[in-house]
Amino acid sequence: MRDARHFINGTFTMGGTGRSWQNRCPVDNSVIGTVPEGGEAEVDQAVRAAHAALRGPWGKMTITERTDLLAGVADEITRRFDEFLEAECLDTGKPKSLACHIDIPRGAANFRMFTEVVKTHADELFRMPTPDGKGALNYSLRRPKGVIAVISPWNLPLLLMTWKVGPALACGNTVVVKPSEETPLTATLLGEVMNTVGVPAGVYNVVHGFGPNAAGEFLTRHPLVDGITFTGETRTGEAIMRQAAVGLRNVSFELGGKNPAIVFADADLDKAIEGTLRSCFANCGQVCLGTERVYVERPVFEAFVARLKAGAEALRHGRPGDAGTSIGPLISKEHQAKVLSYYRRAVEEGATVVTGGGVPEMPPELADGAWVQPTIWTGLADDSSVVREEVFGPCCHIRPFDTEEEAVRLANDTHYGLAAAVWTENLSRAHRVAAQLEVGICWVNSWFLRDLRTPFGGAKTSGIGREGGVHSLEFYTELTNVCVKL
Numbered sequence: 427m428r429d430a431r432h433f434i435n436g437t438f439t440m441g442g443t444g445r446s447w448q449n450r451c452p453v454d455n456s457v458i459g460t461v462p463e464g465g466e467a468e469v470d471q472a473v474r475a476a477h478a479a480l481r482g483p484w485g486k487m488t489i490t491e492r493t494d495l496l497a498g499v500a501d502e503i504t505r506r507f508d509e510f511l512e513a514e515c516l517d518t519g520k521p522k523s524l525a526c527h528i529d530i531p532r533g534a535a536n537f538r539m540f541t542e543v544v545k546t547h548a549d550e551l552f553r554m555p556t557p558d559g560k561g562a563l564n565y566s567l568r569r570p571k572g573v574i575a576v577i578s579p580w581n582l583p584l585l586l587m588t589w590k591v592g593p594a595l596a597c598g599n600t601v602v603v604k605p606s607e608e609t610p611l612t613a614t615l616l617g618e619v620m621n622t623v624g625v626p627a628g629v630y631n632v633v634h635g636f637g638p639n640a641a642g643e644f645l646t647r648h649p650l651v652d653g654i655t656f657t658g659e660t661r662t663g664e665a666i667m668r669q670a671a672v673g674l675r676n677v678s679f680e681l682g683g684k685n686p687a688i689v690f691a692d693a694d695l696d697k698a699i700e701g702t703l704r705s706c707f708a709n710c711g712q713v714c715l716g717t718e719r720v721y722v723e724r725p726v727f728e729a730f731v732a733r734l735k736a737g738a739e740a741l742r743h744g745r746p747g748d749a750g751t752s753i754g755p756l757i758s759k760e761h762q763a764k765v766l767s768y769y770r771r772a773v774e775e776g777a778t779v780v781t782g783g784g785v786p787e788m789p790p791e792l793a794d795g796a797w798v799q800p801t802i803w804t805g806l807a808d809d810s811s812v813v814r815e816e817v818f819g820p821c822c823h824i825r826p827f828d829t830e831e832e833a834v835r836l837a838n839d840t841h842y843g844l845a846a847a848v849w850t851e852n853l854s855r856a857h858r859v860a861a862q863l864e865v866g867i868c869w870v871n872s873w874f875l876r877d878l879r880t881p882f883g884g885a886k887t888s889g890i891g892r893e894g895g896v897h898s899l900e901f902y903t904e905l906t907n908v909c910v911k912l
């Protein structure tokens with residue numbers, strides 16, 4: 427059994443609500459352990475601890491002392507790599523082969539990289555003429571924003587949580603994290619790391635619980651919270667924005683997507699198939715950046731569909747640690763029901779099911795897991811709900827196109843605007859199309875290739891703001907302009 431605990435002011439605690447829930451592993455629906463449900467009192471304790479820590483040793487550290495500590499956090503995550511891997515795979519059921527390349531290394535990298543950003547970024551300076559001819563100098567100072575509320579989802583729990591905690595702490599803030607109720611373990615484990623490394627009490631806090639009218643909402647409404655960074659569904663973002671309006675707290679949102687891939691006839695088809703198999707099916711399709719709409723230029727449409735089908739059918743469901751496993755379950759039985767409802771709706775809306783569409787046959791000991799088949803459709807109308815709504819499962823719809831203009835129009839025909847992938851060997855076309863796509867991230871001949879210095883976020887209803895590199899500093903710091911008359 428692996429029970430989770432809140433981590434408040436450097437101490438692990440069950441809190442005082444007396445309420446808890448059972449954390450289940452989606453591989454077989456077995457109980458992993460108990461998670462305490464935080465309420466208003468736990469959130470208040472955590473936020474007050476974080477607020478006090480701003481004025482304690484943490485707030486007095488030099489930038490070198492602070493970044494040395496955070497580099498130590500990265501080292502300690504790496505030293506305890508196997509424990510983080512085990513915990514993440516228990517919570518999510520994802521293949522270890524995936525988590526050991528993506529989730530856990532990025533957990534460490536998110537701390538290491540932002541120590542570099544805060545040490546190396548340049549401040550703005552403007553020289554200003556004055557009537558007396560002596561002039562004035564303006565320069566900007568960056569101060570921590572204060573207490574940051576971090577609300578994170580379940581699909582890449584450690585990666586997405588540390589993507590916010592890393593820069594927030596590097597900038598000198600303190601944090602209260604409300605991890606997804608589905609994935610409490612790695613956030614808890616990170617509390618042990620903070621204590622081992624010597625990060626002062628109150629700098630990193632975790633309160634477990636649910637969203638609406640529960641720990642998540644209490645946290646975003648707390649008057650001592652100075653900024654809210656959230657990754658999750660667009661509708662949750664709208665709710666959090668309303669909560670943040672009271673007291674005018676700033677928000678940074680990374681939200682949903684219905685991401686297109688465009689495959690031109692001149693693409694290297696081997697690369698396009700390999701990349702699209704990953705973008706549609708990696709993490710069982712539960713990646714915000716993942717592809718759910720594929721547009722393929724007509725001359726290669728049939729070949730592309732046939733090859734993607736073969737690739738999807740070659741994926742092997744299994745336990746996270748089994749050697750042949752290439753796809754895990756969805757996060758929960760509840761999410762399985764949602765994804766399967768889209769599988770049914772696709773058929774009702776007239777789709778041709780190229781492959782999948784249901785639940786795979788699993789051995790009896792795994793039969794109660796949240797498994798679904800990788801699924802490919804063709805033939806849906808552009809306005810069908812399966813083409814317009816985010817499913818967040820291992821599925822895509824493939825549609826042919828005839829011209830570059832048509833492909834761009836179809837790709838942009840959505841209220842979302844997170845990511846796109848363009849597959850072409852024509853350099854001019856790649857640049858031309860990328861410039862027209864209404865997205866925060868456009869990959870050309872690749873997918874999920876991440877340089878952590880680059881701006882990351884979504885256009886339209888896929889987000890507000892950008893994080894990454896110096897863009898994270900924009901959110902996690904307040905600027906003071908100092909004007910000095912010479």
Ligand SMILES: NC(=O)c1ccc[n+]([C@@H]2O[C@H](COP(=O)([O-])OP(=O)(O)OC[C@H]3O[C@@H](n4cnc5c(N)ncnc54)[C@H](O)[C@@H]3O)[C@@H](O)[C@H]2O)c1
Binds near residue numbers: 641657713844889
């Ligand atoms: N753009 C990105 O970078 C990105 C990355 C990963 C996931 N996502 C999106 O996340 C979604 C899947 O994750 P999810 O199901 O965990 O999202 P979710 O919105 O249901 O939950 C995310 C978090 O918000 C909390 N929450 C819910 N209601 C709240 C409220 N009213 N106040 C405060 N907190 C609240 C939840 O408890 C959870 O911790 C998908 O839509 C996916 O596209 C986006």
Ligand SMILES: O=C/C=C/C=C(\O)C(=O)O
Binds near residue numbers: 581713714715
């Ligand atoms: O599921 C969404 C994936 C988001 C990835 C990142 O936020 C990242 O790579 O920083």
